[in-house]
Amino acid sequence: MSSHIERPRYQCALGGALVTINSIDRAVAIVHAAPGCAASADGAATVGGGYWGTTETDGRATPSTNIVEREVIFGGEERLAEQIAATLEVVDADLYAVITGCMTDIIGDDVRSVVSEFQRQGKPVIVAETGGFKGDSTVGADFIWEAIFSQFVAKGLPKDARRVNLFGFVPAQDVFWRGNLLELKRLLGLLGIEANTFLTPQDRLKELKEASRASLNIVFSDVHGVKPAKLFEELHGTPFVTEPLPIGPTATEAFLRRIASLLKVDEETAEFAIAQEKAYYYSFINPMTDLVNDQDFQRFGIVIGNANYSYAVTRFISEDLGWLPYLAAVTDLLHDDQQQAVIERLETLPADYRPKVIFETDTDRITARLQEILEQEEDPYGNPIHPAFVIGSNLDRPLAAGIKAGFWGVSYPITNRIVTDQFYVGFRGGLRLATELISVLVANR
Amino acid sequence: MGLKTDKVVPGREDRVQACMAHGGCASGIGGQDKICLKNNERGFSQAGLCQLLPTLGMLLTLPETAVIVHGAIGCGSTGFAMNTSIKLHHLLRGNPNAKDSLWFTTNLDESDVVHGGEKRLEETILAVHEKYRPASIIVLQSCTPSIIGDDLVGVIEKLRPQIDTPLLYSHCEGFKTKVWATGYDVAFHAMFNGFIERDKEGPPPRKAPRKPGERPQVNIINLASMGKPDELELERILNAIGIDVVIGPNFADREKIRSMTQADLNVSVCPTHDDYLIEYLHEEYGIPYVLKDMPIGLENTRNWVLDIARHFGLEDKALAFIETEEAKARQAVQRFLPQLKGVRVFLSAGEFRALVTGGLFQELGMEIVGLRSYHHDDFGTDFYRKLVQAQDGKDFPIDIANFQPFELVNLLKKVEPDLFCGHVFDNAWAARLGYPCITIFRIFDHYLGYRGFYEVAKKAARNLKNHNFNKKLSQNVRDAYKKEWYAKSPFAYIKSDSVEPPVEPATRAA
Numbered sequence: 034m035s036s037h038i039e040r041p042r043y044q045c046a047l048g049g050a051l052v053t054i055n056s057i058d059r060a061v062a063i064v065h066a067a068p069g070c071a072a073s074a075d076g077a078a079t080v081g082g083g084y085w086g087t088t089e090t091d092g093r094a095t096p097s098t099n100i101v102e103r104e105v106i107f108g109g110e111e112r113l114a115e116q117i118a119a120t121l122e123v124v125d126a127d128l129y130a131v132i133t134g135c136m137t138d139i140i141g142d143d144v145r146s147v148v149s150e151f152q153r154q155g156k157p158v159i160v161a162e163t164g165g166f167k168g169d170s171t172v173g174a175d176f177i178w179e180a181i182f183s184q185f186v187a188k189g190l191p192k193d194a195r196r197v198n199l200f201g202f203v204p205a206q207d208v209f210w211r212g213n214l215l216e217l218k219r220l221l222g223l224l225g226i227e228a229n230t231f232l233t234p235q236d237r238l239k240e241l242k243e244a245s246r247a248s249l250n251i252v253f254s255d256v257h258g259v260k261p262a263k264l265f266e267e268l269h270g271t272p273f274v275t276e277p278l279p280i281g282p283t284a285t286e287a288f289l290r291r292i293a294s295l296l297k298v299d300e301e302t303a304e305f306a307i308a309q310e311k312a313y314y315y316s317f318i319n320p321m322t323d324l325v326n327d328q329d330f331q332r333f334g335i336v337i338g339n340a341n342y343s344y345a346v347t348r349f350i351s352e353d354l355g356w357l358p359y360l361a362a363v364t365d366l367l368h369d370d371q372q373q374a375v376i377e378r379l380e381t382l383p384a385d386y387r388p389k390v391i392f393e394t395d396t397d398r399i400t401a402r403l404q405e406i407l408e409q410e411e412d413p414y415g416n417p418i419h420p421a422f423v424i425g426s427n428l429d430r431p432l433a434a435g436i437k438a439g440f441w442g443v444s445y446p447i448t449n450r451i452v453t454d455q456f457y458v459g460f461r462g463g464l465r466l467a468t469e470l471i472s473v474l475v476a477n478r
Numbered sequence: 479m480g481l482k483t484d485k486v487v488p489g490r491e492d493r494v495q496a497c498m499a500h501g502g503c504a505s506g507i508g509g510q511d512k513i514c515l516k517n518n519e520r521g522f523s524q525a526g527l528c529q530l531l532p533t534l535g536m537l538l539t540l541p542e543t544a545v546i547v548h549g550a551i552g553c554g555s556t557g558f559a560m561n562t563s564i565k566l567h568h569l570l571r572g573n574p575n576a577k578d579s580l581w582f583t584t585n586l587d588e589s590d591v592v593h594g595g596e597k598r599l600e601e602t603i604l605a606v607h608e609k610y611r612p613a614s615i616i617v618l619q620s621c622t623p624s625i626i627g628d629d630l631v632g633v634i635e636k637l638r639p640q641i642d643t644p645l646l647y648s649h650c651e652g653f654k655t656k657v658w659a660t661g662y663d664v665a666f667h668a669m670f671n672g673f674i675e676r677d678k679e680g681p682p683p684r685k686a687p688r689k690p691g692e693r694p695q696v697n698i699i700n701l702a703s704m705g706k707p708d709e710l711e712l713e714r715i716l717n718a719i720g721i722d723v724v725i726g727p728n729f730a731d732r733e734k735i736r737s738m739t740q741a742d743l744n745v746s747v748c749p750t751h752d753d754y755l756i757e758y759l760h761e762e763y764g765i766p767y768v769l770k771d772m773p774i775g776l777e778n779t780r781n782w783v784l785d786i787a788r789h790f791g792l793e794d795k796a797l798a799f800i801e802t803e804e805a806k807a808r809q810a811v812q813r814f815l816p817q818l819k820g821v822r823v824f825l826s827a828g829e830f831r832a833l834v835t836g837g838l839f840q841e842l843g844m845e846i847v848g849l850r851s852y853h854h855d856d857f858g859t860d861f862y863r864k865l866v867q868a869q870d871g872k873d874f875p876i877d878i879a880n881f882q883p884f885e886l887v888n889l890l891k892k893v894e895p896d897l898f899c900g901h902v903f904d905n906a907w908a909a910r911l912g913y914p915c916i917t918i919f920r921i922f923d924h925y926l927g928y929r930g931f932y933e934v935a936k937k938a939a940r941n942l943k944n945h946n947f948n949k950k951l952s953q954n955v956r957d958a959y960k961k962e963w964y965a966k967s968p969f970a971y972i973k974s975d976s977v978e979p980p981v982e983p984a985t986r987a988a
Contacts, residue, residue, distance in 0.1 A: 035585050035586075035587045035589075035590070036585065036598075036601075037546070037582050037583065037584050037585055037598065037601070037602040037605065037606075038551065038582065038583050038585045039580075039581075039582050040557060040558060040578075040580075040581060040582075041551055041554055041555050041557070041583050041585070043551060043555065044551075044552045044555045045550050045551045045552025045553075045555065046552075047552060048552050048555065064525060067528055067621055067651075067652035067653040068525070068526040068527065068528045068652055068653075068656065068658065068880070069526065069527050069528020069529070069530060069531055069652040069658065070525075070528070070552070070652065071525035072525050072526065072527050072528070072531060072556075073528075073530075073531065073552050073553055073555060073556050074552055074555075076531075076555075076556045076559060077555040077556045077557075077558065077559055080556075080558075080559040080562065081558060081559065087906070088955075089910070089955065089956060089957070089958030090958045092525070092903070093524060093525055093526075093881040093883055093903055094524050094525075094883045094884065094907075094958060095524060095525040096522070096523070096524055096525075097523060097524055097525040097526070098523065099523050099525070099526055099656070100653060101653050101654070101655070101656055102653055102654060104653075105625065105653050115521050116521075116522065116523065119521050119522030119971060120522060122522070122960070122962070122963075123522055123884055123959055123960060123963050123971075124884075124958060124959060124960070125957065125958060125959055125960045134621075135549075135550050135591075135621055135622045136621050136622075136625065136653055139591060139622065139625055139626070140625075164550075165549075165550035165551060165552040165553070165622070166550040166551075166586050166587055166588055166590070166591050166622055167587075167588060168551075168587070169551055397609075427558070428558065428578075431578065446558050448558070448559070448562045
């Protein structure tokens with residue numbers, strides 16, 4: 034059962050669908066909702082995503098029916114049809130995605146029938162019902178991917194043995210989604226694999242249209258994007274694997290080996306790529322050795338983030354940085370089976386490095402749970418996890434201050450720096466994260 | 479109808495016949511049938527705001543307050559973006575350690591939509607009260623609970639006797655009004671209903687008449703679009719002519735808001751923003767008001783100050799002060815004037831702010847060539863005419879639009895201004911076309927009064943001197959709209975009941 038949430042870390046379902054469409058080349062959303070829904074839905078993401086910002090067809094330029102009382106009483110189908118036709122006239126795009134808000138879902142507008150009329154005329158219009166009360170942004174992202182796979186992606190294309198699609202990212206919920214996807218594409222390219230990423234400014238809509246050519250879908254999440262990947266498999270016959278987000282040399286090496294083996298990449302190519310990248314990582318880490326050892330920069334780690342980041346960051350700080358994960362707080366709103374998947378993933382960590390795991394979305398409840406856990410520790414000086422470091426979101430700064438821990442933000446929302454093409458995945462992403470965490474420790478010098 | 483009796487604040491389309499969709503010439507505004515104008519709509523529209531957003535933005539400024547957004551999870555999701563801006567406000571107010579704002583969502587899901595959300599709301603209010611003991615708890619009712627029939631006021635009244643924290647509420651459902659500026663009224667309603675009308679101590683008594691020799695005290699009603707530098711400037715001006723100032727109700731606590739009933743005069747900085755509140759304080763507390771100018775630019779500031787001074791017989795003192803200040807400001811902008819002379823400006827913001835800023839630019843020797851207002855109501859009508867008169871009758875196109883960047887971009891391509899001055903989130907559209915831009919407000923800068931006059935001139939000159947960022951950007955971004963769109967009138971999608979023919983702004987080349 035749901036409950037109230039303090040300082041929510043997500044948008045609603047509409048928001049997740051909207052930011053996904055906004056990230057796709059030449060795609061534009063048509064929001065069928067009350068005025069303000071689109072602004073709420075992406076307003077938070079475009080600030081909290083490291084000042085992601087807006088481009089030509091999103092933000093305040095998002096086509097929106099802005100329905101008011103009259104439509105709520107008499108129905109909004111006519112207004113939607115008018116808006117779709119006008120959007121096709123005015124906005125220069127190749128994919129038009131109708132998504133809905135609470136009001137239109139509650140009053141029961143038959144949006145599918147409105148849209149099917151345009152589809153019948155061959156217009157590239159798709160539809161997903163994304164009323165905000167149906168869930169958070171990750172749920173909405175799943176809805177729109179399902180709509181894309183069933184209503185837009187071409188069927189019956191021949192498979193390409195070396196082509197994969199990357200899924201599991203919700204723009205802004207992963208503040209670094211663009212950089213992460215581009216780096217994953219580069220890494221897979223080293224193995225001779227062509228990876229479609231769809232959600233970066235470097236992608237083209239044609240790749241999405243022809244996504245069914247891929248012979249494998251890689252979902253970088255145990256929970257988000259899994260449902261659409263199953264639908265993709267049913268519709269287009271492409272199987273999928275779920276992979277944790279690979280941050281740092283240990284995780285990335287394992288990731289590349291698994292994919293190389295699945296796609297039958299020759300061993301020499303894979304080994305060469307891994308060796309090169311690992312050498313790159315250590316060529317920059319090596320000179321930091323004095324600092325890290327002399328200054329005792331090992332920390333107890335508290336990682337607060339979504340299902341993808343809580344595991345990935347915990348693994349990096351334990352296996353590569355040599356820290357001690359103490360607590361992983363998973364902030365998504367998850368069903369029991371999804372929570373189980375996240376727990377199972379965290380249990381793959383060696384027992385000594387396995388943090389206590391909690392599922393809480395409010396900073397405030399996380400703080401309370403942490404206090405409860407700390408009170409059970411037997412430490413006569415009352416300081417069982419000193420020195421500690423919190424890796425979370427901007428909302429978690431007071432928690433870090435409360436336990437006198439270092440702090441760095443990698444999770445949504447991030448409002449104290451600009452994020453463009455930075456990334457944390459791979460060898461080089463691990464290097465970036467190591468650099469940033471240790472920079473915090475020397476920041477006052 | 480009014481703040482005292484309203485449970486639900488009426489939309490501005492009903493209260494003041496506000497219009498959201500109109501295209502035409504500055505000289506023509508005011509001549510149309512108001513009812514026709516308010517019924518204008520768009521066949522193609524882009525995202526606007528809803529009244530919940532300004533309401534949330536204003537109420538989050540109240541210190542030590544908890545705001546509960548009753549609805550689905552998304553309606554409270556912009557809270558932290560507002561929190562960021564509010565923290566900056568606090569920083570400018572010398573309060574760097576201000577706590578984060580406190581906001582919640584009742585997180586209604588599919589099952590709540592079926593079963594109702596009153597119980598969740600009740601639980602949330604009690605939990606928030608128990609845990610934080612905030613100075614007040616404010617509930618914002620969004621669309622979903624409203625349509626499923628949750629009785630917001632019923633829940634509040636039920637809990638009022640149980641807890642000692644002031645409970646404030648606002649009906650700010652997005653679908654209830656086209657005019658999001660209604661949110662200002664809703665926020666004022668929440669504050670004055672909760673802290674005065676429904677306060678446990680009841681409304682404060684009316685103030686006794688001022689004793690001879692007692693310095694007059696005025697309320698300045700502040701806006702989210704007014705930073706500390708502007709507040710200081712207005713305080714400086716009024717203090718100098720012998721008037722004490724209370725600034726609120728944004729960022730004010732219960733005591734300060736209650737003290738606003740004890741002023742000798744209410745002073746609006748923006749009539750569009752404040753009329754609902756000022757009317758209430760006039761009727762209930764007999765406080766006279768000044769509600770017609772915004773102190774931006776020399777003439778508007780002069781009128782604003784003199785209007786206030788007149789209430790207290792301080793005109794002579796005010797005039798002497800104004801003369802000195804104007805002379806200083808005119809002297810200060812001398813070095814920018816050669817660069818600004820004849821520069822063609824396009825303005826975009828809330829109607830009143832855009833209009834009076836136009837006056838400021840004209841005082842600097844610039845010409846207004848286009849103006850976009852977020853909505854239109856009668857408070858602005860005369861100012862359109864004044865702007866046209868001040869440039870020897872040279873008319874200019876206006877677009878009444880709750881954003882609608884497709885109309886703006888079309889209009890800009892026809893008008894080709896030299897400088898764009900817009901509200902935050904407006905400038906990007908002109909920037910991508912390569913025009914130099916200055917924002918019409920930032921909470922860090924001066925815009926009002928004499929200092930504002932100088933700073934805006936300086937900022938305009940600075941941005942005109944180097945706008946390479948925008949110039950280069952314009953060569954490297956794609957166009958969002960089909961080229962056929964630019965062949966049409968920017969107002970082609972406005973559907974009007976009015977018989978007035980649509981106005982085609984001439985392209986500059988024509």
